[in-house]
Amino acid sequence: MKILAVLKMVPDVVEELEIGEDGKSLDLEFLRLIVNERDEHALEEALLLKEQHGGTVTAVALDAPDIDDVLFTALAKGADRAVKITDAGESLSTRAAAALLAKALPAVPDLMPVDLVLLGCSATDDLDGQSAAVLAHALGLPYVGVVSQVQADAGRLRVMKEFPGGVLGEFETTVLAVIGVQAAEKPPRYVPVAKVRAAMKSGGIDEVAADGPADVAPLEVLQMTKPEASGQAEMLEGSPEELAAKVGELLTERGML
Amino acid sequence: MPGNVWVVAEHWRGQVSEITYELLALGRELADGLGVRLDAVLLGHQAKDLAQTLAADTVLYGDDPALAEPTAEAHSKALAALVSERQPAAVLLPLSNVTGDVAGLLPAELDAPLVTSCRDVRVTDGRLEAVCLLYGGKMDATVAAGAGAALLGVLPGVRSADKGRADAAPQIEDVAVSVPAERRVQFGKYVEPEAGDVDITQQEVLIAVGRGIANEDNVELAQELATALGGAVCGSRPVIDQGWLSMSRQVGKSGAIVKPKVYIAAGISGAPEHVEGMKASDLIIAINTDADAPIFNVAHYGIVDDCLDVLPAVLDAVAARKG
């Protein structure tokens, strides 16, 4: 199978986030970017499918800070090729990025057609849409999102999609579909830094310039603010022992002790 | 004359979803604010009876065998045709695992943006404004809905469901739906989750661990505390994905909705997909090293500290109290 896995960088939400001077976006200066967690799962699923069925995995990303490291890591993990789409413009919205990818992918030399396009579903910075769905539509391909298992067999794909309460729904489609991955069957593999370095030395990243910006207007953001606490947590302070004593009191009050 | 406010009425396995009523409650406010009517759009197969409980002025009911299950392509194409024909002012779409893909594809069909992750929507000066929860719950972006039908993906819990339930049967209008002849994606079957050793929805005490618990061995800290309190351990998604806890222990959008008397969240950031599964707990105590973690917005008590230090201390305190 020929599989594409699309990767993007998102703000690391475990870090402190600051609002920029415009009051409408994040302050980019100290922003730490990490690869979207769901995309790591999409790549993992692609590699697992390749291990089962043979074929190739190409990791694709729009240019972004630190994206080279991410693409080299993908190569080190077992991707056969890494493609970076350059000149895409900065801070693209989700919808603009999907539109741009839909235009750029067919123009990458020796890439299309593929059998399967995997993307992570739902990134924490999505504001104007879901890329995987928009990309599927733009490429004219079937789409299933929030998927946690992908099986391929004789030109058919069987995917398990997550429903509430741990229920899975089985859906079938042809190969040549876009799948929004929620989780791979296994946790994304770990790759030692030495292997990433080796990938940097041996393999290159194919850079392909995007053919003009995507013609997609962003949403009008009026302001960005930190959410106000709805429950107003009472903050407990002290040493772990003092904190534990307070928790013990709370548990006793609630009749749990 | 602006169009009506629409709510896409989600139903799954023969039942109207809770989020449908929540969106109807919100939809009513918006319709009143804009001075228009509120319509629910119910698409399905032999599902007309479900219209009875929907608190809308009119339920637009479309029936087709292809709409029996939540196959996103059929539903989004049918909806897109209706939206193009009737030009509603706004379409509220449930951001759930059932309708999420429709929320993804409908905007593509209409070549319009989806204003996604709305945790609130309001009418300001006759215009719709949405408050969208971004970055795992750390930021709110207030967004102005543009011209044309505003497509709004709304998070669970936006309003109380009670106000979206009808006292009297609404007016029902049968609408013709157009679904593609070819079904590119076919629904097969549902697979029930494997029953776990414990049912976390039935516990009075839950000790929940997230990525902050750092490794599988540390989950034992939470397990010991849970055992001491006669409760159970549960977790957020990354802990389940890593295989440190079984799927039956997941709390949130794709897992269980729990409402214990006590929920201790250790090393959980409080992403909206997790919070929707535990926010109704009677007492929530959150332990997180990040003072900005959104979990503190839903917790009743917060501790900014290392859960690897606090959990063992709590276990000692519990043991001491038990004597």
Ligand SMILES: Cc1cc2nc3c(=O)[nH]c(=O)nc-3n(C[C@H](O)[C@H](O)[C@H](O)COP(=O)(O)OP(=O)(O)OC[C@H]3O[C@@H](n4cnc5c(N)ncnc54)[C@H](O)[C@@H]3O)c2cc1C
């Ligand atoms: C369609 C969909 C469905 C989803 N369904 C679910 C679901 O059902 N359930 C679910 O949970 N998630 C679900 N998610 C994922 C969700 O978006 C979050 O990614 C997830 O909840 C984050 O888990 P976490 O809080 O454990 O990890 P993180 O967000 O990585 O947070 C870890 C936290 O631990 C803190 N921490 C680190 N070290 C320590 C320490 N030593 N002591 C104390 N605190 C520490 C950090 O400050 C951080 O706040 C879903 C996502 C999608 C897109």
Ligand SMILES: Nc1ncnc2c1ncn2[C@@H]1O[C@H](COP(=O)(O)O)[C@@H](O)[C@H]1O
């Ligand atoms: N700027 C971008 N560069 C590369 N891939 C992207 C970009 N924007 C979106 N994607 C892909 O779409 C996924 C997000 O899907 P969703 O969050 O559902 O919109 C990402 O995780 C990527 O796989």
